Amino acid sequence: MKFDDHATVKHVRSLANGEHPRVQEILDAEWLRQLVLDAGADDVGFVEIGRPALDDQRADILHAFPRTQTLIAFVVRMNREPIRTTARSVANLEFHHTGDQVNDVGRSVVRALEDRGIRAMNPAMGFPMEMDNFPERKMWVVSYKPVAVAAGLGMMGIHRNVIHQKFGNFILLGAILVAAPVSAYGQPISYNPCLECKLCVAACPVGAITPNGDFNFSACYTHNYREFLGGFTDWVEQIADSRDAVEYRTRVSDSESASMWQSLSFGPNYKAAYCLSVCPAGEDVIGDYLADRQSHLKENVRPLQDKQETIYVLKSSDAEEHVAKRFPHKTIKHVGNSLRPATVEGFLNSVQHVFQPGKSAGLNAVYHFTFTGSEQKLATIEIRDRKITIRNGHIGKPDLHIFADSDTWTGFLRKERNIVWAIIRRKFRLKGPLKLLLAFGRCFPQ
Numbered sequence: 001m002k003f004d005d006h007a008t009v010k011h012v013r014s015l016a017n018g019e020h021p022r023v024q025e026i027l028d029a030e031w032l033r034q035l036v037l038d039a040g041a042d043d044v045g046f047v048e049i050g051r052p053a054l055d056d057q058r059a060d061i062l063h064a065f066p067r068t069q070t071l072i073a074f075v076v077r078m079n080r081e082p083i084r085t086t087a088r089s090v091a092n093l094e095f096h097h098t099g100d101q102v103n104d105v106g107r108s109v110v111r112a113l114e115d116r117g118i119r120a121m122n123p124a125m126g127f128p129m130e131m132d133n134f135p136e137r138k139m140w141v142v143s144y145k146p147v148a149v150a151a152g153l154g155m156m157g158i159h160r161n162v163i164h165q166k167f168g169n170f171i172l173l174g175a176i177l178v179a180a181p182v183s184a185y186g187q188p189i190s191y192n193p194c195l196e197c198k199l200c201v202a203a204c205p206v207g208a209i210t211p212n213g214d215f216n217f218s219a220c221y222t223h224n225y226r227e228f229l230g231g232f233t234d235w236v237e238q239i240a241d242s243r244d245a246v247e248y249r250t251r252v253s254d255s256e257s258a259s260m261w262q263s264l265s266f267g268p269n270y271k272a273a274y275c276l277s278v279c280p281a282g283e284d285v286i287g288d289y290l291a292d293r294q295s296h297l298k299e300n301v302r303p304l305q306d307k308q309e310t311i312y313v314l315k316s317s318d319a320e321e322h323v324a325k326r327f328p329h330k331t332i333k334h335v336g337n338s339l340r341p342a343t344v345e346g347f348l349n350s351v352q353h354v355f356q357p358g359k360s361a362g363l364n365a366v367y368h369f370t371f372t373g374s375e376q377k378l379a380t381i382e383i384r385d386r387k388i389t390i391r392n393g394h395i396g397k398p399d400l401h402i403f404a405d406s407d408t409w410t411g412f413l414r415k416e417r418n419i420v421w422a423i424i425r426r427k428f429r430l431k432g433p434l435k436l437l438l439a440f441g442r443c444f445p446q
């Protein structure tokens with residue numbers, strides 16, 4: 001059969017009068033706003049793809065959906081008391097249900113636009129899901145926080161979550177990529193709803209949030225995400241490394257095994273999220289706090305601080321020190337978290353996220369790396385005043401120069417290769433004091 005004679009082709013061509021006009025429709029902002037609210041969102045705003053706030057993720061967005069012209073940013077409220085309670089089952093239900101609602105809103109708006117002949121795409125609300133990229137590259141399609149801020153849906157607080165001017169931080173975020181312009185775009189709000197009260201700093205069990213807004217990614221990821229991607233991978237290795245059931249039970253308690261079952265069957269359990277629970281910011285939220293701060297502390301902060309629970313940390317990490325000092329009544333458990341790069345490039349991209357500022361105290365040094373073998377690369381890592389900087393090439397005068405075969409280096413980081421053996425085989429060598437290598441290692445507990 002000839003293509004032109006196919007029933008579908010003939011039908012569609014007859015509808016379109018033999019032509020396919022490509023009309024560029026400008027979507028009316030009010031109409032679109034109502035569509036998104038009717039789908040179940042609590043607030044919505046629009047951002048054009050050319051906005052400078054999207055500079056660092058425009059390529060990713062266009063890679064996922066090349067026709068993107070507009071991002072619809074929206075928020076869905078979470079109920080407050082379920083997030084505040086010490087009962088994690090209740091809080092997790094609220095996170096998961098609201099997350100499902102974000103996905104439903106996205107899906108329903110995309111359907112409505114599609115029915116109107118406008119292409120659109122809704123990335124998942126959820127936790128990093130592009131697992132091909134785990135653990136080295138971005139595992140999500142759109143970073144929603146900067147989009148929400150650009151659209152006027154709030155600002156990032158000290159705890160690095162978006163605080164909506166009215167709903168506070170009791171929201172989850174979504175975004176829809178649309179292949180059409182919109183008649184009016186949003187702008188960031190003119191103030192930050194964050195009160196800088198630092199209750200999030202006081203409540204976080206692992207000290208992931210610092211008063212100046214720095215965030216210890218590995219502390220949060222190791223504890224809060226014990227039953228998500230990295231923690232799960234570590235749990236599997238605990239099973240693999242156990243000689244028998246009795247040894248497994250010395251590594252993983254019955255309660256932890258049951259909790260993993262619960263996560264696998266009902267949706268992964270966050271272990272904390274206390275930074276959101278205690279935050280009093282936002283017009284709808286602040287009333288009780290303004291009326292009586294002591295009651296807010298007593299009802300919403302102290303119970304989380306006082307809770308007797310297991311806290312998951314990397315051995316010799318800043319988080320371990322924080323729990324021991326601030327929450328001695330909580331039980332520390334050492335775990336691994338599987339953030340181990342498979343390539344030198346992955347190492348250089350992720351090293352800042354596993355850096356422990358506290359463990360680097362007193363260390364001020366420039367490290368030059370010369371990687372040879374399958375990945376040839378020059379890099380400079382500087383650790384100074386509890387901060388880390390990573391740059392391509394050799395910059396400045398090194399205090400220590402590390403020459404390493406790239407596969408040997410990543411194998412060493414992954415605990416799959418022995419460094420002494422590598423030195424004997426000349427796959428690894430140093431120019432400078434060994435003590436600087438040891439000090440470097442202390443900044444990145446495994």
Ligand code: B12
Nearest residue numbers: 125135140142143144159160161162172173217220270273
């Ligand atoms: C990665 C991620 C995380 C990471 C990093 C968080 C962060 N501060 O960036 C971790 C695992 C720690 C995390 C924790 C939480 N998250 Co989260 N998370 C995301 C995700 C997928 C992307 C975040 C992002 O874009 N960051 C912005 C970039 C620009 O940050 P960055 O500083 O440059 O780099 C960070 C990332 O690149 C990341 N990263 C780098 N390398 C790697 C490697 C791996 C393996 C992983 C997992 C991450 C990662 O860590 C860096 C440092 O923070 C978004 C969903 C989305 N698609 O946007 C939800 C999101 C930000 N999370 C959210 C929530 C609710 C949480 C938690 C409260 C979870 C919970 N229920 O317990 C905690 C809060 C922790 C905190 N105070 O920030 C909400 C925030 C809602 C709001 N009001 O702002 C979002 C928007 C999900 C949603 N759809 O609503 N999250």
Ligand code: SF4
Nearest residue numbers: 157194195198200279
């Ligand atoms: S708890 Fe206080 S300091 Fe932390 S984000 Fe909320 S308002 Fe800001």
